[in-house]
Amino acid sequence: MADAPTLDIDHLRSWIGREDTAAELVTAELVRRFCATFDEDPGAPLPSQAVPRLLHWCLAQPAAPSHALGPDGHPARGGFLPPVPLPRRMWASGRLAFHGEIRVGDTMRRISRIESVEAKAGRTGALCFVTVRHEIDVDGRPTLSETQHIVYRGLDAGGPPAGAPEPAAEGAFRRAVDPSPPLLFRYSALTFNGHRIHYDDPYVTQVEGYPGLVVHGPLQATLLYRFATEIRGAPPVRFSFRGLSPAFANVPLFLNAEEDAGKLTLWTARAGGPVAMQAEAEW
Structure with a gap:
């Protein structure tokens, strides 16, 4: 087995404070596809109708070109998220507070900020936790605050x-x-x-x-x-x-x-x- 990569935690922490803003129009067709995926009759969503909660995870996602994907299918390391050199990347946990509704026809805006980067020793090797804070609004009206924790680990850490x-x-x-x-x-x-x-x-x-x-x-x-x-x-x-x-x-x-x-x-x-x-x- 190859030696585990070394984490340059000071370099990775230089990403703390970085921000990214993305936005997308909420369409009736997206709502239909979301509802159908969860085995719900999609019907015909109307303008200004509140969309299902957690549909925001389907909106304004990074659109990296196919040639820019890493071997695991994720966008290559770097950019907004720090380039943690551990091969497994997973969404470890999250916390959400809802302030209002996102509706069909709204343009959802998400402002994301890197809040922390921490290295820890896991059961079988190094772990790196990246915390991202998201604030989501529609026309300046807050609708959702979310904290996301991403964990990076080695290939042998998931057994x-x-x-x-x-x-x-x-x-x-x-x-x-x-x-x-x-x-x-x-x-x-x-x-x-x-x-x-x-x-x-x-x-x-x-x-x-x-x-x-x-x-x-x-x-x-x-x-x-x-x-x-x-x-x-x-x-x-x-x-x-x-x-x-x-x-x-x-x-x-x-x-x-x-x-x-x-x-x-x-x-x-x-x-x-x-x-x-x-x-x-x-x-």
């Missing part, structure tokens, strides 16, 4: 821990979903996400060493957010989530929820498996 992981509990509210390859492909297309672990079986199994296609973290978060909305009959105002272990295509995934002091605690897990993602929803 199972020693010993059998503790199986997840079953929630008072529980539903099975099918994380099929078409669902993963459609979500990658919606979010313009070229990360090969979500659609390229030979790559994900032979290069990154996973047993199958990996279910996106934001896809699981969206499923949990929609589940919380259904349980309470209204969308949460605050929502946080954290990935704990990978979930894979073609293995039924269970959405779970429990009431917790006026909030909902939610999690995903396969039958008999550990928690894949945990989340908390507040109203």
Whole structure:
């Protein structure tokens, strides 16, 4: 195995404070495709109709030319995000606070800022955490504040821990979903996400060493957010989530929820498996 790359943390921290601004018009057709992906009748969205929450992850995504993609399908390192030289890049966790609605016909603007870059020692090697703050508005009207934590790690850092992981509990509210390859492909297309672990079986199994296609973290978060909305009959105002272990295509995934002091605690897990993602929803 090749030596692990050295992290020049001082150089990587020079990215702190960098900002990026992106904007995109919210179209009825995007809303239709989003709803259809989540098995909801897309109907005919009308101008000024509020769009589903977390649709913003499908908007104003980086559009790197194909020749500028790295071997994992992500845009090559550098640019807005620091060029962390560790091969695995994943969305570790996020926290969102909603201030208003995004509507069909709005132009959503996202202002992103690098807030921190931290190196840590993981179970099998170096880890690097990058925190990004996003402020989203429509015509200067704040609609959403979001903090995103991205983790970078080596290829050997994603294997199972020693010993059998503790199986997840079953929630008072529980539903099975099918994380099929078409669902993963459609979500990658919606979010313009070229990360090969979500659609390229030979790559994900032979290069990154996973047993199958990996279910996106934001896809699981969206499923949990929609589940919380259904349980309470209204969308949460605050929502946080954290990935704990990978979930894979073609293995039924269970959405779970429990009431917790006026909030909902939610999690995903396969039958008999550990928690894949945990989340908390507040109203």
